[in-house]
Amino acid sequence: MGMTIAEKILARASGRERVAAGDLVTVKVDTVVLFDNNFMPSIWQEVLKLEHPERVVVIMDHRVPAPTIQSAGAHRTARRFVEKFGIARFHDVGATQGICHQVVADQGYALPGTVLVCSDSHTCSAGAFNCIARGVGGPDVMYAATKGETWFRVGATVRYELTGALRNGVTAKDVFLHIAGSYGEHATQNIEFGGPALAGLSISARKTLATMGAELSCEFATFEADTALADYLRTCGKSEIAAVHPDADADYFGVRTIDLDTLEPLVALPDSVLGNSRPISEVAGTRIDQAFIGSCANGTLDDLELAARVLSGRKVSSKTRLIVTPASQQVYLHALRSGVIAKLAEAGAVITNPTCGACGGGHMGVLGPDEVCITASTRNFKGRMGDPSARIYMASPATVAASAVTGVITHPGKFLN
Amino acid sequence: MKFTARVWKFPDNINTDLILPNRAFYLTPEEQVKFVFSANRPGWVDLVQPGDILIGGRNFGMGSSRPAARSLRNLKLGCLVAESINGLFFRNSVNFGFPALECRGIEAAFEEGEVAEVSFDDYTVRNQRSGAVLTAEPLPETLKRLMQAGGLFPLLEAEGYLAAKAV
DSSP, rough: OOOOOHHHHHHTTOOSSSTTTTTTEEEEOOEEEEEEGGGSSTTTTOOOSSGGGGGGGEOOOOOOOOEEEEEEEHHHHHHHHHHHHHHHHESSSSTTOBBBHHHHHTOOOTTTTOOESSGGGGGGGGGGSSEEEEOOOOHHHHHHHHEEEEEOOOOOEEEEEEEEEOOOOOHHHHHHHHHHHHHHHOOOOOOEESSGGGGGGGGHHHHHHGGGGGGTTTTTTEOOHHHHHHHHHHHTTOOOOOOOOOTTBOOOEEEEEEEGOOOEEEOOOOTTOOTHHHGGOOOOEEEEEEEEEEEEOOOHHHHHHHHHHHHTTOOOOOTOOEEEEESBBHHHHHHHHTTHHHHHTTTTTTTSSSGGGGGGGGSOOOTTTTTEEEEEESSOTTTTTOOOOHHHHEEHHHHHHHOOOOOOOOHHHHHOO | OOEEEEEEEOOOTTTTTHSSGGGTTTSSSSGGGGGGGTTTTTTTTOOTTTTTTEEEEEBBBBSSOOSSSHHHHOOOOOEEEEEEEEEHHHHHHHHTOOOOOOOOTTHHOOTTTTTEETTTTTTTTETTTOOOOOOOOOOHHHHHHHHHTTTTHHHHHTSSSOOOOOO
């Protein structure tokens, strides 16, 4: 039996001929990403030794610019750490700031065939780049940062074979909502995305899907490599890449084909994304107080452009508020130069600086008691974005933008014709 | 390593936002425990006793990487036994020294308030009332030792990578 993409990368990184589901492997880590939460006083312990500072990247993202004294303290600790160990790849508040997973994408830090870890659960985002990446939590990220290695339990792999093409107004987020609604959690499993439809999915769309792998509880979410990926990485200055392809006789737990042509916009009802997706018609008309577009899943240039198409020449309802948070300063600048930001602002959207912001309920759009939100971000858990009595629906940026215009949950179709 | 105590039951897909909500982020680890399950089960932290055992459904601890396992440890719970444990939460359980096991059939085998005997030596879970004995998934030996030794931070301190800090 051959190996899947994840198995091949795990085998290489652990110095083995082959690995199979059930193995526990110790792997060399190529890239370790630290972010501001890792430096918070409640978790930080001063680092005395770092085996491979060149493998470490530090990115300020969850709470930037600092909304509290504690955050400011964490940022200060991070800057001292960077200086102490001479970390070259540091993205402080400023020109190259952004949500760490978007900055990894912007800078080409995740390369095919490599292993990338970060404490944050959405680290699987980098799987769009044909590597294996996952969130390992606070202690394990410090272990990987200081010693250069970590462990993984090898899981079985589910392959999603994508065919066809997304229809107008249907996005990668809807593909995720379809998978979460139809198949539920993928705990202990790797997800592998491939198939002929890949050519029609932008790098941003792939990143949305890979990021949302965290919400399926998978071990790794990894995309096949293609020329679009190689072209993208070349724009990041990475011309020599070693793509990893699955063996023709790879041993999959299952192969599931999704015809993208058949998908429609979906929405996840509040509190969970697993088995909770519904056609928009089921909740259309539900009044909303806040609409949010942002996060490592949906703060990409594609997402902002799509929202601008919906909002162009229209206004956000006076009954609601729309908050848009570009995922990185690079995304922000592109959107600014192309006029996308102007369209959003003219429609009445509030554009915040790049940060995790409202997605985690940290700042920049926290929900009050009994408020209703529709969000294009990563999670709709109870209490996630603010008060526990708030209700959070999750949908694509197109659906969120359309809902912001009407003030109630709305199908985006007629706004995109 | 053995635990004998009454059990508290929680459903499938318990997420870490419920264990450690964002509004507790800036507090000390000791203060954070007051917010455990405050959104889905207000008042529970006042009922739970040191040593009590959590029983979970599938995919316990899904979601964010925040140190939710540390809050359960700091609440002085004995251990967690769940149908399945989210991969990231499991790492944090090992790394913060909070004993956790996966055991198929655990949900059906217990009513809340019954007493469980959980052994990390032979990986059995016994219901004292019914006498039913279930077999849990054994832990890899290296991870079990790490869990028992209090997790990764004490190890990294002992090896000279991190400065000591009481948590």
